[in-house]
Amino acid sequence: MTEPLLSIEDLTVTFRTRSESVRAVDGVSFEVYPGETVGVVGESGSGKSVTMLSMLRLLPRTSRVITSGRALLNGKDMLRASRRELRRIRGREVALIPQDPMTCLDPVLRIGGQLGEALRAHSSVSRDEQRKRAVELLASVGLPQPDRQYGQFPHELSGGMRQRVMIAMGMANNPSLLIADEPTTALDVTIQAQVMDILREAQAETQAGLVLITHDLGLIAEMADRVVVMYAGHVVETGEVNAIFAKPRHPYTVGLLGSLPQTGGDQDWLRPIPGSPPDLARIPTGCPFHPRCLHSHGREICRTQLPQLTPIGSDSTHRTACHFSDELADESIHGLLTVAQEIQ
Template sequence: MGSEPQFVDAPSARDVQPLLSVRDLVTEFKTGDGVVHAVDGVSYEVYPGETLGVVGESGSGKSVTVMSILGLIPQPPGRIANGEIILDGQDLLQLSSRELRQVRGKDVAMIFQDPMTSLNPVLSVGDQLAEAILVHEDVSEDVARKRVVELLELVGVPNADQRFDQYPHEYSGGMRQRAMIAMAMANRPKLLIADEPTTALDVTIQAQVLEVLQAAKEETNAGVILITHDLGVVAEMADRVVVMYGGRVVETGTVDEIFHSPKHPYTLGLLSSLPRPDQDLERLVPIPGQPPSLINLPSGCAFHPRCHLGRGRSRCRTEEPALYDLGPMRGSRCHFHEEMAREVAEVEKATGARIEGSEA
């Protein structure tokens, strides 16, 4: 598992070196039923000031990849079996636990999905944010408090000086997420990771939190990994996209490329299964079947049991596709990616609506 050569974004296509390079990462978990291949040969890169959207169904390996980056995989039962995670020239997998703790919260910060379970309920929000500063910087508590108040003001928390002494239960869901973004910004990290940061929020608050996240990126010029199920969030926030399925990267490209001209049937399935409020759809086209078992992936292409494009072709069932290089920072793990324009046209005919900006 994970030993095949992977398509990796070409540094020559950019004027700057990547901030983060994940190379052929393999993360596994031993269970009573067998070994779960949660991340299987994943490679991608993030550049300074760039937002990389990572999308896919639950169980596709999105969150396990970033937990591997942060060194938060429980060992046992988990283990990182292969790969490199290069942050600003340093392989995080070669660091000791103590050295990695110095990286977390300073060079890399994470905004978790549920801020209520990420914040300590018996400590004030301000004290928790101040601790994030005091752990990494030699400053007084008064200086830390002043900086926390400034951070809370920056992310739009009203009456920040009074809010400093309040507890998480006294914050609304949106305010708690703003506080988590402020905590992530506290030490001006090089890399921000946001794992489903708006899942539990209503649409209005979601939009506000995304604005705050965008402001945080601009304030620090950090690279951002944005993990989400919501392709609308990806369209609004991301510069490039990685699509994951069955623990592997199945497509990469810019937001325009992914939305305008998908080159993998799974990506097309995600796009065509979404309701489109701007179009009168005759019907949605769901992706048939269920995500694969990560203990026992299907032979050949992991997506072939659910794939209309494969049409039962033996190559899809027997030969695992490489991540084909389709251009600078553009790839597809599909043997028949050149047929995707026709596939897009068929979906458009079935639904009565165009895939966003499609070339077909």
């Protein structure tokens, strides 16, 4: 196997306030390889976006943040890079496609000018070359009239068109790693499919690694090669996408899959995960998921000992952080959800 493009090792991110400390990310580790798509899933507040923003050093400077661990991008530790190195790396070796393009595009600058700025930041190009490349990028992401859209302002474009502009901007310098943070939020289903097709084509063209942050498990099933499931700042399960969907080995993953609406069978109601995610300033002792877990049954080890992420049998790629993952081994998703329904 080739060396990973990105290797996050024991990453911890703590926000400090006057009265308390909030550990938003706690000991997160995973890798991304060239040409691979890694899906990062979990409820809001689980630490998905903070993990990647801390790796890029894009957390607000006004926040009091303490970060530890390593985030190696092509062998370079981003957490210890100088500002000059970060300016060279961001946009060139790694690009972020943010969740809300309307707040990320400058409303008073034309689309072409913003794309040109991304190009000029990492290469010396003439004005004519800049325009030609920008129009090519807009055409490559499926904008219907790229010459026209080059001269338009962000408010003149629809939400889907703005998201395509952000993808074009991310691909401007052919980065080796793309990070897409909820790229289909607030888009209708048809536009979502088009945006993901564009992302897939862009990735295939450059063999870039892709980190896909999303709540949409259907999107993960379609796009991802591997999945990282996060809860309360921890990675609770990780593995190949087929293994995660066929044989989940953490109760939280089972709950996420069970909360999906079904298009077949006799299911006539959704099965939500009981309770709410914990306050990150007051995470429960032991397993952070145990107050909501349908398989804990109040067992002491769940309440007192934090489970470590360990391989399942001989499969080193499928790992879970559950004291009783063996109890889920021989049960199908249908069986697990039936048990959950009976308990509820």
